[in-house]
Amino acid sequence: MPADINRTILAVWRNEQPRLxxxxxxxxxxxxxxxxxxxxxxxxxxxxxxxxxVPEKPGAWLMATAKRRxxxxxxxxxxxAHKHGMVARDxxxxxxxxxxxxxxxxxxxxxxxxxxxxxxxxxLLSQEARAALALRMIxxxxxxxxxxxxxxxxxxxxxxxxxxxxxxxxxxxxxETPRGDAxxxxxxSVLEVVYLxxxxxxxxxxxxxxxRPQLCHDALRMGRVLTSIxxxxxxxxxxxxxxxxxxxxxxxxxxxxxxxxxxxxxxxxLWDRLQIRRGMxxxxxxxxxxxxxxxxxxxxxxxxxxxxxxxxxxxxxRRISGLYAGLAKLVNSxxxxxxxxxxxxxxxxxxAGLAIVERLAxxxxxxxxxxxGSVRGDLLHRxxxxxxxxxxxxxxxxxxxxxxxxxxxxxxxxxxxxAAGLSxxx
Amino acid sequence: xRFMYIVTSPQPNRGPTPALMEAMHKxxxxxxxxxxxxxxxxxxxxxxxxxVKIRDxxxxxxxxPFVETKELxxxxxxxxxxxxxxxxxxxxxxMQLHKEHMPGWxxxxxxxxxxxxxxxxxxxxxAQVAS
Numbered sequence: 001m002p003a004d005i006n007r008t009i010l011a012v013w014r015n016e017q018p019r020l021x022x023x024x025x026x027x028x029x030x031x032x033x034x035x036x037x038x039x040x041x042x043x044x045x046x047x048x049x050x051x052x053x054v055p056e057k058p059g060a061w062l063m064a065t066a067k068r069r070x071x072x073x074x075x076x077x078x079x080x081a082h083k084h085g086m087v088a089r090d091x092x093x094x095x096x097x098x099x100x101x102x103x104x105x106x107x108x109x110x111x112x113x114x115x116x117x118x119x120x121x122x123x124l125l126s127q128e129a130r131a132a133l134a135l136r137m138i139x140x141x142x143x144x145x146x147x148x149x150x151x152x153x154x155x156x157x158x159x160x161x162x163x164x165x166x167x168x169x170x171x172x173x174x175x176e177t178p179r180g181d182a183x184x185x186x187x188x189s190v191l192e193v194v195y196l197x198x199x200x201x202x203x204x205x206x207x208x209x210x211x212r213p214q215l216c217h218d219a220l221r222m223g224r225v226l227t228s229i230x231x232x233x234x235x236x237x238x239x240x241x242x243x244x245x246x247x248x249x250x251x252x253x254x255x256x257x258x259x260x261x262x263x264x265x266x267x268x269x270l271w272d273r274l275q276i277r278r279g280m281x282x283x284x285x286x287x288x289x290x291x292x293x294x295x296x297x298x299x300x301x302x303x304x305x306x307x308x309x310x311x312x313x314x315x316x317x318r319r320i321s322g323l324y325a326g327l328a329k330l331v332n333s334x335x336x337x338x339x340x341x342x343x344x345x346x347x348x349x350x351x352a353g354l355a356i357v358e359r360l361a362x363x364x365x366x367x368x369x370x371x372x373g374s375v376r377g378d379l380l381h382r383x384x385x386x387x388x389x390x391x392x393x394x395x396x397x398x399x400x401x402x403x404x405x406x407x408x409x410x411x412x413x414x415x416x417x418x419a420a421g422l423s424x425x426x
Numbered sequence: 427x428r429f430m431y432i433v434t435s436p437q438p439n440r441g442p443t444p445a446l447m448e449a450m451h452k453x454x455x456x457x458x459x460x461x462x463x464x465x466x467x468x469x470x471x472x473x474x475x476x477x478v479k480i481r482d483x484x485x486x487x488x489x490x491p492f493v494e495t496k497e498l499x500x501x502x503x504x505x506x507x508x509x510x511x512x513x514x515x516x517x518x519x520x521m522q523l524h525k526e527h528m529p530g531w532x533x534x535x536x537x538x539x540x541x542x543x544x545x546x547x548x549x550x551x552x553a554q555v556a557s
Contacts, residue, residue: 007511008511008514008515010511011508011511011512011514011515012515015512015515015516015519018460057522058515113459214508217506217508220461220506221460221462222461223461224458224460224461225459225460225461228459228461229459251542274464274465274504278464
């Protein structure tokens, strides 16, 4: 059936695409152009294979086709042909024989892949454009798939990609690899995009469409690729650890109706042990490279405290509050401080947590943040100050953005009111 | 989706040739770097293992070697891929190496989807390569 063979062809192409694009970008010294030509190889496969069947070595077929397109392109541009005369001659010789499987395996693509990722995630591009280019060039997603995943029209994504490629070509950034200090600096921009893609998939708690959870998998893949091509960068390992550890809870995060289940209430038997193991390994690697105090590594270490606690009441809250303190030193954020208050409230008791929360009460950035009132209400409730707890929950409910959270806060306000009534009559 | 590849063969005594070992090692290295392969391992001969069985309501432990085993599991790998088509494509590539580097070998790479939310039904695909 034609639909089936098309799915097979797409699958083969996605397997091969990173190698195709890296080989071509080395030939052409232009990453966006290389991407265009790998797409042409896919189109050629979609034209030919339904009639001939999938060749025995599909990767070699695609590589030969893509390289032929690249050679044609080099010949067309007279200037380029002159400039790359040597390259073209070499390639033509190479072209005599069909590249065999072992040669394809020998091809070390690490460096080219690094260039590819850094080009796609260039800080000159907007975050949305970086995300779209990365998903397309590294994970082989089609424009339509990216559009569906980010819930935006296909035309918008297509335009973003075209504009981003033009920006890269016009600024002469179509083929460059940062090294040394520049690499660490530029890495931040890459990690940010990968984490954005992950969160885009992860925060869509309701998996209406398989593509949204798929974004988590694609981000994880990119994270794994980054740790293999930039193995000395601790934050690459830190981000991978953070993503693996968060993703380990995907099966436990929602109930049958798709409603979210809070971390402390999740069935830990549903957590993915293999993924936790991989996350812990990546976190250890970040630490060995001296990066235990990095932005992503610290967040991963916090999640690791949960991942390694076999029951909710075995959570090491003292360690978590220490890690939040470390994070607060890196990033001055009241939200992090609020999280630290929760951890301190668990480790040292509600009074200690409340002391931090009261200090945050004047923060202008938290004025409209319902979780401030929610945390405060919880700490007050545990202290037996039920009336104040009820007021805090009610105020928080007013600020809550979605109905599910509002219902929860109103329920907690009612509980506090009941408790207040009981204590006053007793 | 996560998949387990289980390689079985009726020819237990034929270990992989050095050429096959090398080719598989390169493929595994590439797949790990590409973020697709999560785990893998080869298994020692079944004669060195044991079986813990329940039969007629009785539990027993039997040390190897065993008589009745027909297809022996030689190794496994765990991949994280988008769909069954990707899994089959990469299993075909893996078995292609066996065909090239170990003529005469026969075996099966069974591609099994993990039972997890999102994976439609557990599906079984055999990519049998015989030469």
